[in-house]
Amino acid sequence: MNARLLLAAASLLALAVPVAAQDMVVTNATVALGDGSAPIERATVVVRAGRVVAAGAGVAVPAEMTPVDGSGMWVTPGLFASITNLGLSDVDAVDESSDVSADRSPFSAALDVSPVINPAAQDIAISRAGGVTRASVTPEAGSEIFAGQGALIDLGVGRTPVTNPRAFQLVELGERGAQLSGGSRTSAHAMLRNALVEASSFAADPERETDVMLTRFDAAALVPVVSGQQKLYVRVHRASDILAALELTEIFPALDLVLVGATEGWMVADAIAAAGVPVIAAALNDLPESFERLAATQSNIGRMVDAGVMVGIGGYESSGDHPRSLPQMAGNLVAVSRMPGAAGLSWGEALASITSVPAQIAGLAAGTGTLAAGAPGDVVLWDGDPLELSSAPVRVFIEGVEQPLDNHQTRLRDRYRSLDESEMPRGMVR
Amino acid sequence: MRKALARSAALLALAGALAACSSTGTTSGPASASAAAPADDPYPSTYERYPGVATALVGATVYDGAGGRIENGTVLFADGEVVAIGGPNLPIPASYTRIDGTGKFVTPGVIDIHSHLGDYPTPSVAAHSDGNEATSPTTPEVWAEHSVWPQDPGFSRALMNGGVTTLQILPGSANLMGGRSVTLRNVPSRTVQGMKFPGAPYSLKMACGENPKRVYGGRNQLPSTRMGNFAVNRQTWIDAQEYAADETPDRNLANETLAGVLAGDIMVQNHCYRADEMALVLDMADEFGYRVTAFHHAVESYKIADLLREHDVCSAVWADWYGFKMEAYDAIPENAALIHNAGACVVIHSDDQNGIQRLNQEAAKAQADGRRIGIDIPDEQVISWFTLNAARAMGIDEQTGSLATGKMADVVLWNGDPLSVYSRPEMVWVDGALLYDANDPARRPVSDFELGQPGEGDTK
Secondary structure (H helix, E strand, O other), rough: HHHEEEEEEEEHHHHHOOOOOOOEEEEEHHHHOOOOOOOOEEEEEEOOOOOEEEEEEEOOOOOOOOOOEEEEEEEEOEEEEEEEEEOOOOOOOOHEEEEOOOOOOOOOOEEEEEOOOOOHHHHHHHHHHOOEEEEOOOOOOOOOOEEEEEEEEEEEOOOEEEEEEEEEEEEOOOEEEEEOOOOOHHHHHHHHHHHHHHHHHHOOOOOOOOOHHHHHHHHHHHHHOOOOEEEEEEEOOOOHHHHHHHHHHOOOOOEEEEEEEEOOHHHHHHHHHHOOOOEOOOOOOOOOOOOOOOOOOHHHHHHHHOOOOOOEOOOOOEEEEOHHHHHHHHHHHHHHOOOOOOOOOHHHHHHHHHOOOHHHHHHHOOOOOOOOOEEOOOEEEOOOOOOOOHHHHHHHHOOOOOOOOOOOHHHHHHHHHOOOOOOOOHOOOO | OOHHHHHHHHHEEEEEEHHHHHHHHOOOOHHHHOOOOOOOOOOOOOOOOOOOOOOEEEEEEEOOOOOEEEEEEEEEEEEOEEEEEEEEOOOOOOOOEEOOOOEEEEEEEEEEEHHHOOOOOOOOOOHHHHOOOOOOOOOOOOOHHHHOOOOHHHHHHHHHHHHEEEEEEEOOOOOEEEEEEEEEOOOOOOOOOEEEOOOOOOEEEEEOOHHHHHHHOOOOOOOOHHHHHHHHHHHHHHHHHHHOOOOOOOOOOOHHHHHHOOOOOOOOEEEEEOOHHHHHHHHHHHHHHHOOOOEEOOOOOOHHHHHHHHHEEEEEEEOOOOOHHHOOOOOOOOOHHHHHHHOOOOEOOOOOOOHHHHHHHHHHHHHHHHHOOOOOOHHHHHHHOOOOOHHHHHOOOOOOOOOOOOOOOOEEOOOOEEEOOOEEEEEEOOOOEEEEOOOOOOOOOOOOHHHOOOOOOOOO
């Protein structure tokens, strides 16, 4: 028994210890750079010291390196999942396992996910096996229009997940914001404006004696928002709500806005493009789920991109939406591009919408989410076209470190591959 | 008991009439409606097929829904029925309109066995929340058709993006016994009767596990535990047996439904996630002499696929939903493939107004997850997961679900392989009537709700 416990402890340790970055060359693969360009056949990818050195056709294999034969495989940058709850809950409907929202907290804007993200959560392991290497993690609004501060993470095993704490603040300004602020969008807008004014005055006079509307902690949290040092993600869907959000910069010119949701964005795409505000939108919403989403269509993203808006795919609204579904969402937008009267994405744009574009919107260094020289060595080898339903990652690397792809699901799968209990119960098969 | 048997005979007669209609080519709607006595069918279907033209689909890869695949196939349909399917040499009558399907694919109309369209329609406002009569843990007396709003815009999305021609609307899972389902043709209609699938049997929606005990336990009512769930179910079945045995019972809507189940006239669609609970439900069904047709969601079916095969129970599943509630924690993407591999029946379902638009894609993912563990299921069998298998588990496989002579001409022409993410329905026929054509904005249903509003008539 002791020996078994020791073994178990040893295997846990083995899981937790990070492996060193390995240099790698893949040849003869179909390589998609993630920058919007079309895939390149019979191409080579070189990763050294955790960074991409080169990717493309005609890239020389360094003499001292033994290439991995990528015949039949595809290579892409790792996927970037936007606006996730990764590491914030084990089971969505099990309240005690979830740190997604805090509707009984006295704080709102001050809430910060970075200290509570659990890198061992199954969602992270399952997403990693799906080729997701980085993500933004957001709290959801509980009792105020401000959800709190989100973080950027990488999904590498055995690492500190948070790469960029307090990367953004999220505020609800549509129907949800109206509910949270007292029953009307008027209140949501008043709350937001007041909060930003209070944050400005707090910045000027941090010694203020009393709370006004915001707690000191919440006001302090909004100082970087009003000064433009922290991005403000504004969740809105209705066309008029989008325009109202864009107008915030007339009063608060430093705001660094990102629109989240934007189901009716296509109706005001030119205004969004003119404002230079990027968008994180769900790919396949096409139903009038609410009165703020009457004009929902799967052409939303394609039309916004055609108008010059930077759009990343993100947003997980049904129980079936998971970060590992990103390729399916992107692939569907390629399908949409082939339908008469519809607007979708080219294959290269579709891959970019789940790699480099959301990484750039999140504020990561240029090149992240691509296979450009100098980009982080976040590389996924797939057994086929990564956007196709039949494909899956074969190997996943984060900054050159190969990642384990096993998780609770793969262990269950292996246990129940056979149901034979003639020799021992399935419960002892591992 | 006599009463239940009488009902059973009436329904059987109805089914027989339908089969006859299908083989002789008469329109099934009015015939079936008049065949049933009002007491048995008080809200009869008024569905009648819309006009269509005799059509020959040529040159496409044809999946017949029953496991067959024909390259360069020919599908003939006229007067609402499949006339013949075959290869490139199948003779085509001169009067038929030819549609070139070269490079494209043909399948039967997609069938969703688990939808809440109409009873949880969009917009998803509280005033539209008509899917759970969550005021008592057993409500077999309610009928989903009395909640269905035919103007739910979701029906059109399911048709245009999902190729869905038939769907079963179920009550929700707040209750152990949620009520009767209704099976609908996916046609725009002013009334729900105008959508009702003529002659389709009713199902009783039942639910295991977390939902009922949470809803009622949260009110400090029975049931608050899984054992409470079973106790309430068993006592309700005992009462129903007494009702069914009474030759002159006072009319009771709840027991009418349950007696119909005990008589085998009404199928059982049982929401159940965990393997151990499904096994207990199978014993409960034996105890009271009814049959579970399908377990829905069934994320742990892979743990008892042998048992499900022995009991001939289908699993209506998602491809890869997981983790959203405790009883979904052991969901794995290989579930469908493992069930199929054990010889048990797989149906891919949606339970979702978005997922219903992509049942083909969910099946393709489940197929691929099987292939990666060495379970190779041919495409033509995977197609049956969202066509004929669903029809069987809804009791309408004599009428639809596969492309066979005499069956309803429910047909989808896909612009590519339906198991590819890059493919979409190009044309959809319901009973031989072209109700969606991607190239013709006039052949695109638009709900009353959408008229005069942003996005009306847009590509969706």
